[in-house]
Amino acid sequence: MAAGVAAWLPFARAAAIGWMPVANLPMPVAPTEKNKRQDELIILNVSGRRFETWRNTLDRYPDTLLGSSEKEFFYNEETKEYFFDRDPDVFRSILNFYRTGKLHYPRYECISSYEEELAFFGIIPEIIGDCCYEEYKDRKRENAERLMDDQEDNKDAKLPNMTFRETMWRAFENPHTSTMALVFYYVTGFFIAVSVITNVVETVPCGSSPNQKEVPCGERYTVAFFCMDTACVMIFTVEYLMRLFAAPSRYRFMRSVMSIIDVVAILPYYIGLVMTDNEDVSGAFVTLRVFRVFRIFKFSRHSQGLRILGYTLKSCASELGFLLFSLTMAIIIFATVMFYAEKGSSSSKFTSIPASFWYTIVTMTTLGYGDMVPKTIAGKIFGSICSLSGVLVIALPVPVIVSNFSRIYHQNQRADKRRAQKVQKARLARIRITKTEGSNAFLHSKRNGLFNEALEFTNSTEEEQRLSKSTSLLESQHHHLLHCLEKTTNHEFVDEQYYQQSYLEAGLQNYPSRSPSLSSQDGVTGTCCSRRSKKHHTPLPNASAPAHMQPLTHTHTHQQGLQELSTIHIQTLNILPAMMLKFCNQFSSQITTAIISIPTPPVTTPEGDAHLPAAPTHQNVVKVSAL
Amino acid sequence: MHLFFQDKWEVEGLQTVGILLVVCSSLKLMHFLGLIDLSTAGKTNDSVEDDFELSTVCHRPESMDKLQEQTKFTKKELQVLYRGFKNECPSGVVNEENFKTIYSQFFPQGDSSMYAHFLFEAFDTNKNGSVSFEDFVFGLSIILRGTINDRLNWAFNLYDLNKDGCITKEEMLDIMKSIYDMMGKYTYPTMQDDAPREHVESFFQKMDRNKDGVVTIEEFIESCKKDENIMQSMQLFDNVI
Numbered sequence: 001m002a003a004g005v006a007a008w009l010p011f012a013r014a015a016a017i018g019w020m021p022v023a024n025l026p027m028p029v030a031p032t033e034k035n036k037r038q039d040e041l042i043i044l045n046v047s048g049r050r051f052e053t054w055r056n057t058l059d060r061y062p063d064t065l066l067g068s069s070e071k072e073f074f075y076n077e078e079t080k081e082y083f084f085d086r087d088p089d090v091f092r093s094i095l096n097f098y099r100t101g102k103l104h105y106p107r108y109e110c111i112s113s114y115e116e117e118l119a120f121f122g123i124i125p126e127i128i129g130d131c132c133y134e135e136y137k138d139r140k141r142e143n144a145e146r147l148m149d150d151q152e153d154n155k156d157a158k159l160p161n162m163t164f165r166e167t168m169w170r171a172f173e174n175p176h177t178s179t180m181a182l183v184f185y186y187v188t189g190f191f192i193a194v195s196v197i198t199n200v201v202e203t204v205p206c207g208s209s210p211n212q213k214e215v216p217c218g219e220r221y222t223v224a225f226f227c228m229d230t231a232c233v234m235i236f237t238v239e240y241l242m243r244l245f246a247a248p249s250r251y252r253f254m255r256s257v258m259s260i261i262d263v264v265a266i267l268p269y270y271i272g273l274v275m276t277d278n279e280d281v282s283g284a285f286v287t288l289r290v291f292r293v294f295r296i297f298k299f300s301r302h303s304q305g306l307r308i309l310g311y312t313l314k315s316c317a318s319e320l321g322f323l324l325f326s327l328t329m330a331i332i333i334f335a336t337v338m339f340y341a342e343k344g345s346s347s348s349k350f351t352s353i354p355a356s357f358w359y360t361i362v363t364m365t366t367l368g369y370g371d372m373v374p375k376t377i378a379g380k381i382f383g384s385i386c387s388l389s390g391v392l393v394i395a396l397p398v399p400v401i402v403s404n405f406s407r408i409y410h411q412n413q414r415a416d417k418r419r420a421q422k423v424q425k426a427r428l429a430r431i432r433i434t435k436t437e438g439s440n441a442f443l444h445s446k447r448n449g450l451f452n453e454a455l456e457f458t459n460s461t462e463e464e465q466r467l468s469k470s471t472s473l474l475e476s477q478h479h480h481l482l483h484c485l486e487k488t489t490n491h492e493f494v495d496e497q498y499y500q501q502s503y504l505e506a507g508l509q510n511y512p513s514r515s516p517s518l519s520s521q522d523g524v525t526g527t528c529c530s531r532r533s534k535k536h537h538t539p540l541p542n543a544s545a546p547a548h549m550q551p552l553t554h555t556h557t558h559q560q561g562l563q564e565l566s567t568i569h570i571q572t573l574n575i576l577p578a579m580m581l582k583f584c585n586q587f588s589s590q591i592t593t594a595i596i597s598i599p600t601p602p603v604t605t606p607e608g609d610a611h612l613p614a615a616p617t618h619q620n621v622v623k624v625s626a627l
Numbered sequence: 628m629h630l631f632f633q634d635k636w637e638v639e640g641l642q643t644v645g646i647l648l649v650v651c652s653s654l655k656l657m658h659f660l661g662l663i664d665l666s667t668a669g670k671t672n673d674s675v676e677d678d679f680e681l682s683t684v685c686h687r688p689e690s691m692d693k694l695q696e697q698t699k700f701t702k703k704e705l706q707v708l709y710r711g712f713k714n715e716c717p718s719g720v721v722n723e724e725n726f727k728t729i730y731s732q733f734f735p736q737g738d739s740s741m742y743a744h745f746l747f748e749a750f751d752t753n754k755n756g757s758v759s760f761e762d763f764v765f766g767l768s769i770i771l772r773g774t775i776n777d778r779l780n781w782a783f784n785l786y787d788l789n790k791d792g793c794i795t796k797e798e799m800l801d802i803m804k805s806i807y808d809m810m811g812k813y814t815y816p817t818m819q820d821d822a823p824r825e826h827v828e829s830f831f832q833k834m835d836r837n838k839d840g841v842v843t844i845e846e847f848i849e850s851c852k853k854d855e856n857i858m859q860s861m862q863l864f865d866n867v868i
Contacts, residue, residue: 007711012733014770018859027860255664287646491814499813
């Protein structure tokens with residue numbers, strides 16, 4: 001249970017008033033505070049620095065040193081304070097954890113001393129808050145790398161139950177996982193390079209017959225180039241189909257950028273196959289040739305830097321857009337001005353405003369080809385203004401883009417370093433385990449709690465101390481609350497494992513009980529329990545226990561010998577006097593303990609009762625076996 | 628036209644440019660429509676949304692003396708309650724999200740948000756969307772220190788979702804479902820879907836005297852007083868604090 005809300009437990013218990021009128025069963029007894037003491041301040045003396053806090057604050061986390069009775073070992077009788085010979089600076093963070101529920105890691109602190117302190121006080125480091133967790137993990141990793149000689153093992157252990165499809169997908173995504181994947185990676189890379197080079201070489205003029213003009217190689221060795229092209233496209237098609245097959249979510253894969261690039265790379269070839277050599281669409285044919293060059297983008301799978309560059313450009317879209325827009329504005333303005341300035345001069349190249357665009361762009365980007373030059377004085381003046389402003393307009397957004405790129409690049413580096421996914425998963429798993437311990441604590445204490453209650457009413461303190469688990473008051477109140485909820489809905493909390501087992505056995509409705517006194521025992525335990533509890537609602541004449549105590553137990557066994565029992569109910573017979581009741585409870589409860597620990601068929605209570613006259617020896621025997 | 632285009636190749640070149648433009652814009656259109664997804668590998672980029680926390684709003688409760696007069700708690704109890712309240716809600720008021728989070732800590736196995744919502748409605752007497760310390764303490768005072776009638780009244784108020792003075796079967800079904808949701812999935816016996824409905828039926832059978840399909844406050848109090856279980860469970864609240 002989380003810390004800060006421990007103070008809200010009274011509220012949660014008060015809110016249970018909503019369940020009361022609805023419940024059909026009587027509620028369990030509330031745990032009483034044996035010595036209702038006022039909340040007091042306790043003093044923690046850590047190497048001379050005194051910290052004071054409420055006792056309740058420390059009780060919020062009963063599984064740590066300060067929250068449990070372990071701190072009594074450090075109690076100093078003379079000064080009436082708890083003395084710890086530890087680092088007071090680190091203790092500050094630890095005490096703040098109790099107060100606020102969040103554990104922080106101070107940056108100036110050495111990682112190993114911090115971990116030692118946490119271990120001493122019984123706090124797991126995984127609950128460090130998100131604000132400080134990254135820093136903590138970074139430092140811890142550096143420390144580990146310093147200590148270890150060889151690097152952490154990088155190879156992903158192959159999970160035992162990966163299907164062929166999953167293996168394939170992993171191989172595609174991380175080429176370093178297996179040699180086959182690496183081979184595949186290099187083969188595709190090679191073929192992309194081959195394809196691109198083919199496209200390039202196609203256009204180089206090869207030596208030709210002297211009478212004709214030079215022909216490009218593509219037209220000279222048409223067949224060879226066609227075969228090369230076909231081979232590459234085959235490989236790419238096969239690769240694409242394999243990726244499509246292996247993808248965990250085919251729909252998402254088809255929508256991703258890389259798959260579009262793949263499709264665009266191979267489509268022109270197929271379209272070219274289908275299309276006939278028609279004069280009308282020859283322009284489109286040229287375009288198809290152009291598209292073949294996009295195969296080079298397939299390299300972005302192979303190169304991380306290329307991907308980052310693409311991502312940067314995308315994320316700097318606004319800056320780029322601004323650059324483009326401002327450039328366009330400037331171009332139009334200057335082109336117009338130049339056109340009208342040069343209109344007068346004869347044989348000027350500035351024949352129209354669109355023609356002046358070329359001059360403006362070349363000038364603003366400081367290229368200066370010199371194919372168009374202003375001749376008039378006004379033209380020259382405006383031309384110089386144009387080139388100066390060009391430098392400014394272009395220089396402004398570029399640093400923004402550069403810094404964006406730098407930031408993203410470093411981020412990516414850190415992400416790789418962190419191997420974020422693995423660390424996050426492990427951390428969440430550990431936190432989840434401690435949380436389920438909390439809910440399992442309730443189930444566990446339920447099993448123990450019943451005979452604790454039985455023992456309370458026998459006023460036998462020594463047994464109580466021996467057998468009862470020390471749960472704090474807060475925990476017992478919380479468990480009582482959950483117990484009330486169970487009674488309201490007439491269902492019980494079980495843990496996941498048991499739920500799945502009972503779910504599998506949903507068909508098995510027959511739970512034979514060995515106890516002959518429980519006559520109509522078939523059917524679901526729900527109604528059975530409620531019937532049982534209603535029956536025993538009348539209070540015992542001699543017993544001092546309230547009516548709740550009677551309907552405690554009956555055992556259920558499963559056909560297949562499942563050793564885990566859902567709820568252990570000890571049945572008491574009505575006619576026993578109080579003393580016998582005491583014996584019976586103790587005896588049965590101890591038998592119960594034995595049942596839990598040893599997977600033997602449960603001893604039923606009537607037999608137990610029959611053995612009562614010889615109780616003392618049996619009691620001893622059972623005690624030994626139980627404990 | 629022949630001012631611009633010198634020869635055949637220019638035309639074809641321009642056709643190429645045109646086709647490229649068309650393809651790019653159709654890709655962009657498809658991305659816009661959500662058919663394809665042009666965002667690349669850097670998906671780790673997060674967009675930090677700022678929530679406008681009500682941290683600037685700070686509510687101070689009335690003085691302890693006044694609260695002591697109006698509720699039945701002692702000074703010490705009020706101190707303990709306020710310390711816990713302030714720790715969890717430094718701004719002095721609880722909004723519904725916070726409330727649900729706090730309440731869900733007590734029920735790790737199930738989903739307590741619906742019941743927490745109903746509780747919030749019951750505590751927030753002036754319907755302003757937040758529970759201040761006074762609301763909190765007044766509510767607790769009735770439940771923990773009130774008479775049986777007060778408690779039953781408060782429970783009735785909780786069940787009566789639209790505050791019209793009577794509980795219909797639908798309201799009761801909502802409440803019942805929210806209680807059953809708190810149990811979660813892992814229960815024994817396995818939770819059936821009609822368990823809440825059956826429970827509501829039995830509740831109405833017990834409470835609805837004149838069988839008119841609704842339970843009024845008088846029927847509710849009368850039936851509760853007749854039921855021993857309920858009376859006994861009301862005693863539980865005497866020593867919660």
